[in-house]
Amino acid sequence: MSKIEKLSILGVRSFGHQKAETIQFHAPLTLIVGWNGSGKTVRVFRLRVKR
Numbered sequence: 001m002s003k004i005e006k007l008s009i010l011g012v013r014s015f016g017h018q019k020a021e022t023i024q025f026h027a028p029l030t031l032i033v034g035w036n037g038s039g040k041t042v043r044v045f046r047l048r049v050k051r
Helices: 040-050
Strands: 006-009 021-024
Touching (some): 006 040
Antiparallel strands (some): 006 021
């Protein structure tokens, strides 16, 4: 089974163009919580695109 350990995002919607934002995933569950416009949807979309 494949497992994603971390995801880096740079220059997409609410993320800047100079420094990558890295999200570390922890087993067995990672929750993504935040205010409107904070980038939750971008993170999920990037996971779908990377496959």
